[in-house]
Amino acid sequence: MPARILDGKAYAAEIRHEVTRQVAWFHSHHGQIKLCAVLVGSDDAGRLYAERQRKLAIVVGVQYELVELPEATTQEELTTTIDRLNVDRLVTGIILQLPLPAHLDTAAAQYRIDPYKDVEGVNPANIGWLFYDEPIIAPCTALAVTELIRRSGVTVRGAHAVVVGQSRIVGRPVTMFLLTQMATVTGCHIATRDLVAETTRADILVVAVGKPHLIGIEHVRPGAVVIDVGINRVTEQDAAGKTVRRTVGDVDFDAVAPNAAAITPVPGGVGPLTVAMLLRNTVEAARKQLDRKI
Numbered sequence: 001m002p003a004r005i006l007d008g009k010a011y012a013a014e015i016r017h018e019v020t021r022q023v024a025w026f027h028s029h030h031g032q033i034k035l036c037a038v039l040v041g042s043d044d045a046g047r048l049y050a051e052r053q054r055k056l057a058i059v060v061g062v063q064y065e066l067v068e069l070p071e072a073t074t075q076e077e078l079t080t081t082i083d084r085l086n087v088d089r090l091v092t093g094i095i096l097q098l099p100l101p102a103h104l105d106t107a108a109a110q111y112r113i114d115p116y117k118d119v120e121g122v123n124p125a126n127i128g129w130l131f132y133d134e135p136i137i138a139p140c141t142a143l144a145v146t147e148l149i150r151r152s153g154v155t156v157r158g159a160h161a162v163v164v165g166q167s168r169i170v171g172r173p174v175t176m177f178l179l180t181q182m183a184t185v186t187g188c189h190i191a192t193r194d195l196v197a198e199t200t201r202a203d204i205l206v207v208a209v210g211k212p213h214l215i216g217i218e219h220v221r222p223g224a225v226v227i228d229v230g231i232n233r234v235t236e237q238d239a240a241g242k243t244v245r246r247t248v249g250d251v252d253f254d255a256v257a258p259n260a261a262a263i264t265p266v267p268g269g270v271g272p273l274t275v276a277m278l279l280r281n282t283v284e285a286a287r288k289q290l291d292r293k294i
Ligand code: NAD
Pocket: 141, 164, 165, 166, 167, 168, 169, 170, 171, 188, 189, 190, 191, 192, 195, 208, 209, 210, 211, 214, 229, 230, 231, 232, 270, 271, 274, 275
């Protein structure tokens, strides 16, 4: 039987409706929710991404402001900007658009964001709290992955999960979430000796590497749930021999889908849900600031 397609777009639409109601409630009881995105440099992709964020924020009733800093911004100036947003009581959420120009220290800037306003869940404090299963705000992509697994209907407790890719912001938080939910988890990475041997043991296979079609049919056990986090732009020839650019994941979808129980498409899987989780985190952050203790 062909795999169930885990439609991230449809789930994201449901979550946007929920968030819209929550924002309206918050507005009538406590005031506005306001998201500030900091963009350093004149990166067109970054501005485009910010424009998309603005549209989505406005749809759910969240105020949005883009703070643009010049390419030559120093670390100290970036820190000052983040500190200003941290203490601004009207700002309830902060996003730092990546990548930063090469001369800036990304981790130091993320560390500077108030954990209660860190709607992307990238502050090391928030990532560290995952170990205690008590993040103030959890990383959006990892939340999107666990939400998709939950909606796939697979039981996580006792399942064998394999997470390919162990970045601090995606793979490791996903590994930690799955461990907390009592899966037995194997973390694979560039130094894993026999990837096929590891991935074919998976009931749940999560791939977050950034290599198009890394995972083929030989990597997937029949009946597994496959979550593809990868986003890769590739150039291909279409049927008429024309060169086209398209977005693909880390999983060879056409080869793997007939064998899996459920699978996420790329685009339209984890990506839209990550954005929806950002909106959910934005409300969550505003709520938590009401009764913060530190
Ligand atoms: P990263 O480059 O920080 O980490 C890549 C990881 O993959 C590392 O742990 C590395 O050891 C591992 N790896 C590299 N080659 C490998 C191989 N051949 N076999 C096994 N492991 C290998 O990447 P990241 O920031 O975690 O992003 C991963 C992918 O996810 C990218 O395509 C990125 O665009 C995408 N992404 C998607 C979303 C979303 O919302 N859908 C969000 C964030 C990242």
